[in-house]
Amino acid sequence: MSESGAAHLVEAGADAKDPAASKARLRLWLKLLKATKHVESELRENLRVTFDTTLPRFDVMAALYRAEAGLKMSELSSVLRVSNGNVTGIVDRLVIDGILVRIPVDNDRRATTVRLTKAGREQFAEMAARHEAWINSLLDGVDAGEAQQMTDQLERIARKSNRKGA
Amino acid sequence: MSESGAAHLVEAGADAKDPAASKARLRLWLKLLKATKHVESELRENLRVTFDTTLPRFDVMAALYRAEAGLKMSELSSVLRVSNGNVTGIVDRLVIDGILVRIPVDNDRRATTVRLTKAGREQFAEMAARHEAWINSLLDGVDAGEAQQMTDQLERIARKSNRKGA
DNA sequence: AGAAGTTATTTCAAGCCTAAAATGTTTATG
DNA sequence: CATAAACATTTTAGGCTTGAAATAACTTCT
Numbered sequence: 171m172s173e174s175g176a177a178h179l180v181e182a183g184a185d186a187k188d189p190a191a192s193k194a195r196l197r198l199w200l201k202l203l204k205a206t207k208h209v210e211s212e213l214r215e216n217l218r219v220t221f222d223t224t225l226p227r228f229d230v231m232a233a234l235y236r237a238e239a240g241l242k243m244s245e246l247s248s249v250l251r252v253s254n255g256n257v258t259g260i261v262d263r264l265v266i267d268g269i270l271v272r273i274p275v276d277n278d279r280r281a282t283t284v285r286l287t288k289a290g291r292e293q294f295a296e297m298a299a300r301h302e303a304w305i306n307s308l309l310d311g312v313d314a315g316e317a318q319q320m321t322d323q324l325e326r327i328a329r330k331s332n333r334k335g336a
Numbered sequence: 337m338s339e340s341g342a343a344h345l346v347e348a349g350a351d352a353k354d355p356a357a358s359k360a361r362l363r364l365w366l367k368l369l370k371a372t373k374h375v376e377s378e379l380r381e382n383l384r385v386t387f388d389t390t391l392p393r394f395d396v397m398a399a400l401y402r403a404e405a406g407l408k409m410s411e412l413s414s415v416l417r418v419s420n421g422n423v424t425g426i427v428d429r430l431v432i433d434g435i436l437v438r439i440p441v442d443n444d445r446r447a448t449t450v451r452l453t454k455a456g457r458e459q460f461a462e463m464a465a466r467h468e469a470w471i472n473s474l475l476d477g478v479d480a481g482e483a484q485q486m487t488d489q490l491e492r493i494a495r496k497s498n499r500k501g502a
Numbered sequence: 503a504g505a506a507g508t509t510a511t512t513t514c515a516a517g518c519c520t521a522a523a524a525t526g527t528t529t530a531t532g
Numbered sequence: 533c534a535t536a537a538a539c540a541t542t543t544t545a546g547g548c549t550t551g552a553a554a555t556a557a558c559t560t561c562t
Contacts (some may be wrong), residue, residue: 173437190480190482191472191479191480191483192468192469192471193478194480194483194484194487195471195472195475195478195483196468196471196472197483197487198478198483198484198486198487198490199375199471199474199475199486201486201490201491201494202368202371202372202375202486202490203372203376204369204490204494205368205490205491205493205494206369206372207417208417208493208494209365209368209418209433209493210369214550218550224517224518225516226517231524240521240542242541243540243541244539244541247541248501250521251370251373251374251377252518252519253519253520253521254540254541254542255519255520255522255541255542255543255544256518256519256520257541258541258542258543259517259518259519260517260518261540263454263517275540276560277528278527278528278539278540279526279527280526280527280528280539280540281527281539281540281541282541284541285361296438302358302359302362303358305361305362305365306357306358306361306362308365308493309361309364309365309493310361311489311492311493311495312364312489312492312493313357314356314357314360314361316366316489317360317361317363318358318360318364320364320367320368320486320489321360321363321364321367323430323477323478323482323486324364324368324370324371325367326436326477326478327374327474327475327477327478328367328370328371328374329477343545380520384520384521389549390547390548392547392548392549402516407509408510408511409510409512410509410510410511413511418548418549418550419549419550419551420510420511420512421512421513421514421549421550421551421552422548422549422550423511423549424511425512425548425549426547426548428530441510443558444509444510444557444558445556445557445558446509446510446511446555446556446557446558447509447510447511447557448510448511
């Protein structure tokens with residue numbers, strides 16, 4: 171199988187060409203997960219105590235803040251990469267709270283556009299500023315150059331998820 | 337601008353006066369989240385179709401595979417960084433499926449140790465091998481050197497979650 | 503010993519999440 | 533036109549997740 175020697179680390183059989191690289195990638199994945207979970211959990215806590223809201227709600231609001239004209243439910247679920255049914259529930263609650271409105275789409279009675287209300291936009295503007303500061307503080311072990319470099323490397327991991335056709 | 341050398345004497349704090357760095361960190365965070373979610377979602381799908389199981393179940397089994405003597409519920413929830421109540425539910429289902437056993441702890445009737453059954457260990461050994469191969473493939477855009485480097489950088493982000501007394 | 507505090511775990515309420523089925527609408531095709 | 537196929541969204545069933553409250557057992561202090 172492997173032409174390179176030095177493989178007396180024979181543990182759980184990664185049947186890859188380069189076991190050392192495979193282990194390095196596995197360690198990277200575990201660390202990636204750990205760092206992400208850590209930041210996510212701090213963020214969740216901050217959103218909860220400061221604004222009495224949640225990360226999924228914040229994500230929906232962020233997506234709609236960027237898209238001033240609003241988004242259809244399917245666009246929202248595609249941008250956020252969560253299931254359709256999931257978006258339904260989160261939007262339902264945000265509508266009840268007066269943060270979002272559903273607007274029928276002309277010429278297609280199946281679809282709905284979702285948009286931030288004025289109150290929703292104002293609330294989000296506040297949250298976004300605090301959010302950036304939190305992130306800045308949570309990632310303060312990484313300088314700007316490293317951040318840029320890591321962003322590019324992560325891009326290569328996430329890229330596959332973007333390709334539309336073939 | 338003030339003398340920049342003083343900053344690191346005070347604290348390894350985020351420099352609120354550097355908007356460019358702040359934006360770079362924000363972009364890094366968004367990309368981190370995206371890459372992690374992408375890999376997580378592929379993994380979830382693979383576990384579902386190949387082994388009819390879930391990521392949380394896999395995580396519990398992985399932790400217990402490493403700890404041959406088993407772990408107490410509280411240790412499990414601490415290792416996995418999820419709430420106590422959460423672990424209770426996942427373990428309940430794994431016990432029903434014969435993958436885990438709960439064992440009373442001597443001299444402390446409050447506590448329970450959880451351990452993989454023989455069947456559980458065998459199942460996990462299979463899954464671990466496939467899991468490593470999946471990760472290896474999902475992260476194939478990153479070579480071993482980069483992986484090592486990124487792992488170290490991520491360590492700096494996750495580290496704060498570990499320090500007990502600053 | 504008995505009260506008070508601490509620790510380990512479970513239960514609970516509410517929300518998040520997914521895959522799959524269901525509903526209603528539009529478009530394409532015979 | 534009718535009907536089949538495709539589409540947008542919601543509903544459903546089941547599991548995950550959290551924070552807080554509830555139980556039960558252990559420890560400490562007087």
